[in-house]
Amino acid sequence: DTGVSQNPRHKITKRGQNVTFRCDPISEHNRLYWYRQTLGQGPEFLTYFQNEAQLEKSRLLSDRFSAERPKGSFSTLEIQRTEQGDSAMYLCASSTEGAGELFFGEGSRLTVL
Amino acid sequence: EDQVTQSPEALRLQEGESSSLNCSYTVSGLRGLFWYRQDPGKGPEFLFTLYSAGEEKEKERLKATLTKKESFLHITAPKPEDSATYLCAVQGEGGTSYGKLTFGQGTILTVHP
Secondary structure (H helix, E strand, O other): OOOOOOEEEEEEEEOOEEEEEEEEEOOOHHHEEEEEEEOOOOOOEEEEOOOOOOEEOOOOOOOEEEEEOOOOOOEEEEEOOOOOOOOOOEEEEOOOOOOOOOOEOOOEOOOEE | OOOOEEOEEEEEEEEOOEEEEEEEEEOEEEEEEEEEEEOOOOOOOEEEEEEHHHHHHHEEOOEEEOOOOOEEEEEEEOOHOOOOOEOOOEEEEEOOOOOOOOOOOOOOEEOOO
């Protein structure tokens, strides 16, 4: 399978715990994006990497959120001290430079109790 | 700030009953308008990119069109397997990356046999 891979697919955690999601993009794609989607809404942009550089972050990305892409390949999104409002689907997408269309993974669903 | 509004929120059709979904947008210079399909619990699947008014794209029973203020997704003789949420997104020139998309809330399409 050469698509975007995300894991875990589902995560249930208690308020205050830390969680980490991993994304493996399509191998030839140098751009990687994180989006968040809540029920009944479209995805909202969180952050963007070109290779290993994080070039843009949304104001939605509070200080409790951190994303990395250490070698320009896979990426991680960590949420510290989770809150119930963090419950959502976290989507990763990738693209080639110059291409507008994004290819999304299946998403990681977070439930904070 | 870029904005996307989709209508209707939900659409129920009988198999074979053609219809259209609407996407109205405001953007500071359109780089691209994108249509995605999303099945429950899955990530969005790319369908079309439109770049300029008057452009049309087709794929099987779907045809997307674009004007300066809105886009339509026409569904001809739909089948039950076309049931999904259809998302519209725009990328404006105000963004610094091709992947920073602004999504609408989606139209939930249900096709009954």
